[in-house]
Amino acid sequence: MSFTIAIIGRPNVGKSTLFNRLVGQKLALVDDEPGVTRDRREGEARLGDLEFKVIDTAGLDEGARGSLTARMQEQTEAAIASADALMFVIDARAGLTPNDRSFADFARRASKPVVLVANKSEGKHGEAGAMEAWALGLGEPVHVSAEHGEGLSDLYDSLRVLMPEPVEEPEQFDDDEVIDSGEELSKRPIRVAIVGRPNAGKSTLINHLLGEERLLTSEEAGTTRDSISVEISWQGREFRVFDTAGLRRRSRIERKLEKLSVADALRAVRFAEVVVLMMDAQNRFEEQDLRIADLIEREGRALVIAVNKWDLMEGKSNVVALRADADHLLPQVKGAPVVAVSGLTGEGIDRLMAAIEQAWAVWNRRVPTAALNRWFEQAVDTNPPPAVSGRRLKLNYVTQTKARPPSFVVFCSRADAVPESYLRYLVNSLRAFFDLPGTPVRITLREKANPFAHKRKRSS
Known part of the structure; x- marks a missing residue:
């Protein structure tokens, strides 16, 4: 079972920036406007050899019962209840605020391990504000800058103590990988x-x-x-x-x-x-x-x-x-x-x-080659491609190159001369013949190599 850490704190202290840093991707929206995060977001985090689940939460804030702000706090409370430990984040540049002190008491009442993170600690102003965090009574603050990636080694040391053992790496799938089985x-x-x-x-x-x-x-x-x-x-x-x-x-x-x-x-x-x-x-x-x-x-x-x-x-x-x-x-x-x-x-x-x-x-469907050829011959015989500039277009054969979505290549004599209307006819005919409702169907044209092209060049 994976170890879960919820990132909590008042609005605009950098929780989402820290979340993105830990998961290694820009998954959560980040903006200077307070209260950007509303729903709780989960991600697989890695810090050194530590692997754990991390939850980004809405900023702890007070609101009238039933209001959107109050329901955002309920989402945060649900994240705290499901977590094994908490990261309480403050803004070191702004120093402690009454809300920080109030929500520090809230974090203590959760009866879960708390790592106090003083974010935005870079520079002299950040160092001074981080020292104020001692007054919260949550132990030694970890000085970090989530935006610049500073202080992560100290954060690693604080989290390592909480985890009994590293979590095994979950099986990963390549999104672009095509699995034939x-x-x-x-x-x-x-x-x-x-x-x-x-x-x-x-x-x-x-x-x-x-x-x-x-x-x-x-x-x-x-x-x-x-x-x-x-x-x-x-x-x-x-x-x-x-x-x-x-x-x-x-x-x-x-x-x-x-x-x-x-x-x-x-x-x-x-x-x-x-x-x-x-x-x-x-x-x-x-x-x-x-x-x-x-x-x-x-x-x-x-x-x-x-x-x-x-x-x-x-x-x-x-x-x-x-x-x-x-x-x-x-x-x-x-x-x-x-x-x-x-x-x-x-x-x-x-x-x-x-x-x-x-x-x-x-x-995900793949069309059998034999059936595809039967359809192609029937479609071309029923509605032959139009002549362009007095020259006949010849469509030779078709093959499916991939699924996801179903994609096909038609080999022909002059790819650039085939009208878009005829391509739409082929797509609609193929969609109806093989029962491919709704899914995008891709048909591209490719010119078949002319075996006599080198002879023309030699004679000229």
Whole structure:
């Protein structure tokens, strides 16, 4: 069992910067604005030969009962309850504040080992503020600079004392590795990103899947900032689900923090295998929804469309109409699963998870070579490529180069002369023939080497 450490402290003391330093990646959003972190984020940390789980938390702050601030503190308290030890972080440049003293008492009441970290200790001002930390009664402060990587050896010494033994290294997978064994592939969690416009109900849906209030939700748009990943087991299948910030039109994004949140959401899309595009049932298939769907297709990810808040629809609009709207407005991912759900009541959740599994299976599919050749001959005979500038185009043969998404190469006589419309015909025909609904299909053209080219050069 891995050793877990929760990083706690008041807002804007550098907890997320320290978290990123320990996990070795810029996973948590960092900004000068206080209160950037809202949901708790977990990561696998390494410091020397020490390996442990670390939890980044929202800044400890006081708020009215039921308010967003109060619920952020509840998330922090949940992280403290699940941790084996705490890292209490203060800002050495600012010195001790009344909030630091108040929350130091809070950390003591947790009855868990506490490592006091005086962050931003570089320079004379930092050293003076770090010395004040002795007054908290939590032992000797560890002087660090998370931004510059200073003092990590002292932090190692403090953490090493707490750990009975180093944790064994977990098995790592290369994201770009293509695993041919179906058995090995089925054991890996399916990576799923939930994306959509702000206030579409993404966090509410994930909370229902988890059966707990793991992610903060609010009627206020833009509650989620970081892309938070959670592990979900559904009917014996493992999923790694990423909650993301709402994606607004680029022209409306002005604040730096929102730009960081959007960039984090786009990284989650690129890391995912299946992307669930969540729409509000009362405002579905708006222009921004179509833009997001197009982005998912261009990134080559399997797409599932979830129409959320279906419980609010009077008379329950016809689901068949949703299917027709999706195929009409999103022809580039024709056949993508469309599921009516309610993240609040759980309606349609089983259908959504089944659709995710199905989309993932199609995304990983390899087409048998013999069947592929039969389709190609039939498709070309039914609709031959048009002549360009009076010269006939010759398509020789096709082969599948990879899956994830299904990608094919067509060898032909003049690749640059094949019209885009004919490529779309081949994609749609292939998608229908091999039952590849919704998943992006890539067909590229490559010219076959001309065996007589050297003779022409010699004669000239």
